[in-house]
Amino acid sequence: MAPVFGSLSRRQLLQLGAAAGLLAACRPADGPELLQVEGELPAAWLKQLPGPWRARALANPAAVQRAGFAAGRPGPGLVSLSDGWASGLGRERLQSFGAPRLWARLAPFSAGVSGLFGPAGSGELAFPWAYSPWVIALRSRPDLVARRLQGWSLLLDPSLRGRLVLPSAPRISLEIVKGDFGQLERLRAQALAYDDRDGLNLLLSGNAEVAVLPLQRLIPLLRRDQRLAVIWPDSGAPLSWQLLLRPAAPQDFEPTPPPLEWLGAVLEPPLLEPLLATGWVPPLPQAVLEPVARRFPASMAALLLPGDALLGRCWSLPPLSLPEQLAQQNLWDAAAPRP
CATH class of the missing domain: 3.40.190.10 (Periplasmic binding protein-like II)
Structure with missing residues (x-):
């Protein structure tokens, strides 16, 4: 049987090859990417990132912001930035996580930064995994x-x-x-x-x-x-915050769903204790954090578990x-x- 492309001209074949190359360029070669500043995400958490996701580290937040939100091409599936860097991004450059059950586990004082200080009901544009x-x-x-x-x-x-x-x-x-x-x-x-x-x-x-x-x-x-x-x-x-963001996908490009189970793992054992030991405190209700924080020396526990009254007198920076x-x-x- 003759090859399917037997009747195609050389020019048509080249055009098909170019189109295939463009499609391949729009797809991550090794699965969706999490872009971060080197050393800014806990190693124990990163090790649990499920395949085909992969993490890539850059030297500083400016480099992450440039690479994560470059115009005109698909970006990474997730970008890790502090609130200071994230607040400079236009809301049109981000997409919602669409996972209200995950955000419902967080303490109320994280609500403003979850929506990047936008109007109520505008969706969860940031996952505030630590403050x-x-x-x-x-x-x-x-x-x-x-x-x-x-x-x-x-x-x-x-x-x-x-x-x-x-x-x-x-x-x-x-x-x-x-x-x-x-x-x-x-x-x-x-x-x-x-x-x-x-x-x-x-x-x-x-x-x-x-x-x-x-x-x-x-x-x-x-x-x-x-x-x-x-x-x-x-x-x-x-307060300063560590956030994960979803860059908006270009038109006609299918966005990668976020790894919700992996995101939720940072809020519970067995990851919670090593995270607290290295100073990363998820914005969970104090009653949820208490059983883990009390395993630390009293002076440290008081800092990891300051109480709702003190937290209520703290403020984020829009x-x-x-x-x-x-x-x-x-x-x-x-x-x-x-x-």
Whole structure:
């Protein structure tokens, strides 16, 4: 029997080959992809990612954002970003997870970030798998720890001038002082550096005595370094979030369903205990977390399980409008220390 393509011209064959190549390029070669910043997803959780899903790590959030949301071509099935990076994405670049039962397991304080602070009923555009408050980390300062009830005002203690590390993002410092210009001036005069990425190294090396850092980075160290102490101010703290997002699929491209069973695994044993031990705290109701958190030393358990009252005084950070950004930048610049 003659080949099926026997009557096709060479030109038609080339056209068919090109079309097949385009179709192949639109499909992930090895299954759907989860794109993340290197080291930002817990290894124990990643190991459970089901096939044919595969994880790929890039060096920083900017690279993940560029690769995950490139225009005009199919992106990865899931993208891992913090709320600060995710809030800069237009809602049209995302698709809903469509899994209300999974989101119903989360505590109410995660609702705003689940919808990326959009109107109620707009769907779950982000899976907030972990949160972390910004807290005060102290090294060998028992005198300040004894005054922990003073909360954020401890950062203005005269002994900390040139010994304090503040976050890289000015917004966190502005949130801490509630936009008070006088306090912001005093706070900026205290700063040794604005560097939350290397702030922990500055603290551990003794170059700084206090740093404002995400709690997640401190939890693994508290058992090993008795010089460290953490204060979560009773007045509350700004929260940072770790999110998984679904990039919107191009028109006429079938989106990959999210691995819902894998997503849910981060909210329950056996993953929950190792996650808490490394500082990753899912936004579950406190009653759900309590049996696991109580297995840790009391000082750690108090940080992992702060209680609904304290959580109710904490706040997430919605994206700012352009006028709000300009106003904050002007306030920040005006409060800079004078030579």
